[in-house]
Amino acid sequence: MPPPAHGSAGERRLYWALADCWTVVRRDLTHLAKQPSVIAWQLGFPIVSVLLFVFVFGSAMDVGEGVDYKDYAMPGMFAMTMAFGFMNTAMSVVIDKERGVTDRFRSMPMAPSAVVTGRGVSDVLHAALDLLVMAGIALVVGWRSDGGLFATVYAFALLLLLRFSLIWVGVWLGLIAPNQEVAGNLFAVAFPFGMISSVFTPPSAMPDWLGAIAMWNPVSATSNAVRELYGNPLPVGSSWIEQNSALMAVVSPLVITAVFLPLAVRKFQRLSA
Template sequence: MSTLSLAPRRLRWAVSDTLVLTGRSMSHWARQPAELIIGLLFPVLMVLMFGYLFGGAIAVPGGGDYREFLLPGMFAMTMAFGVEASYAAVAADAARGVTDRFRSLPMARSAVVTGRALADLLHSAAGLAVMLACGWLVGWQWRNGLAHALAAVGLLLLLRVALIWVGIHLALVLRRPESVMVLQILVWPVGFTSNAFVAPQTMPGWLAPIAEWNPLSATVAACRELFGNPGWGGDSFAAQHAVALAVAWPVLLVAVFLPLSVRRYRQLSR
């Protein structure tokens, strides 16, 4: 049988194995609901803290309600914080030898990492739904119609897809669950050195360009534009092409880290 004729069978095999491993990850959430609930509620606490405790002291460039300015940023931050969960799950499996046992089974090599990625994306979609509901309850709303709102949600999930592969690759490299602290040291500065909470114009001159070109800032600015919420404006290239950059940055990250993750998984036993 030719390699070409085997391709559809291999694809079906890979998809089937991916769905099985996705179900495995979701069954863990069913057995440990407290961990799932805490993960969903943490971003809600962030919204309440920044929106109500600090919101009265922060002015939105050009005017507008700070909570409407804040919520798109919090949606993107929720996607960014999820990279820690991806890392922890993959690193735990690698440290306990689960990944090595998977490698010994007659299954598609890519299914372990793609199954984890799909499970994390479903978890993130649920978290984003909770955040959207929370935003609506505190007075946030989209103002440019449903089509633009769905496009913004798509950009948020695209960002999460990219960060899933970053987390998986780092976990396969380090293979130590306790090293998640290293990832937190990286994620939190990237998140706060963005336009999620304040406009780059309010930052020191040397920091503002870094915030504008932060991949997270591109998604936040694009979502504010699509949702019709107050934005930070500006005449820089990053400000004027936020939607294009919100697509380009995640696509670039996926193009780099997805093949690296699959390659690293295949090399684990060498």
Template sequence: MSVDLRAVYAGEEGPGRRAYWALADCWNVVRRGLTHYLRQPSYIVWQLGFPIVSVLLYGYVFGGAMKPPGGGDYRDFLLPGMFVMTMAFGLMNTAITMVTDASKGVVDRFRSMPMAPSAVVAGRGANDLIVACAELTILAATALAMGWRADGGLAAAAGAFALLLLLRFCLIWVGVWLGLLIPSPEAAGGLYAVVFPLTMVSSVFVPPSSMPDWLGVVAAWNPISSTATATRELFGNPVASDGSWIQEHAVLMAVVWPAAVTAVCLPLAVRRFQRLSR
């Protein structure tokens, strides 16, 4: 039906009409991604179940042995960091999905269709952001069941979740770009060796001040640390701050870092797809 409508409006092409079809094409890509979850329930169980297992594992296995800054329950310090880690690990899901579609010829079929060039990239991003919302909802429910509470107020908690989604949003474009560069799904699995150290060398699990001096500086300036510290601050949970500028302005940097990454990687992802389309 979409092809017939395009033919009808072929003589009336304009900015508004192109924007309409770009949004329609983007939605079709999103709907395709969500339909795959319905037809492959084991995939969504794994993708949404892994964060729950991680929260329970780290919270109960390490929770009794660790002490947060200023004392208190380590789980109150840990769980916002686990939210951040889950958003960061989503980069691999995006990259693997993109490279799988490319290796199976799905991207080639999209390129052969009369659709907006940006729809595949934008649709992938919107689909992953919807999944990220589901992940955060499940994680928050699990954390509440474990006794975690957001004591900073409703508006501050909403701001913290917005920062988490902003981090995921920027990493989506990193994943899309890498997924279009990596030659095979097997090679994409190697991203774990990059993402895991990136989350470990941060304030997700421990304060940067507990690390060796040089490593603590690297961890403090890690964009993931800015989001972790900012969300703890907004949630009203224990904050790991040593008085450094980057940690004292964590909320600001939790916006600046993702904005900078998006400004670089979104055009790169779109340009890479357009080059493949030629």
């Protein structure tokens, strides 16, 4: 589709912002298709996660009320997979920065936001693939959604919304990280972020101080919200945050996006400063 010949300056800027964003998305997807090891990791990590947490640790887990641990854990693992993805985003951004790709983009006549937004769109597509694989594995091991078609689709949309919000955290961290070694250490941040939540156990089963942190973790809100939408067991406490997980599963990602998307774009624009 050609650019608007007689449009206003704002319309032309919008056109090129979208066109340049799509160019970056195509570039990222092309690189992914040429890296079979990355694809193998994307397919293998969910399988290993299910085997480890559901079948190894799960045999000793009791979340109360006679709940089948598999039905409790699988929606949480969907959310954890989405949450952990920001590490891959940060690493990809750092690699592009070290190899001079980012500087090359900045020297080209393209929309200043395209590199950041293009990374966001391509990572959402990667996340959708991860989620598809994870859902397939869940079906194989016996998990089912009993919430109906609309509720199930909405639950997957909430999971992608969580991933979308955390992409901007990953982009920002990748832009401020000086090298790949530092970016690799982000796992030390991502691991407690995903684990101190309701992914594997209800916060009410944790010590009070740790349970309070887990309750307000955005991953917990999304985990509990999708459990409810899937019609899976949902043993939760009486706190406001736990009783309003469906609301917070939307609000928390929007707040994260509102904070970190502008930070990421601004940092990209000021890389040479």
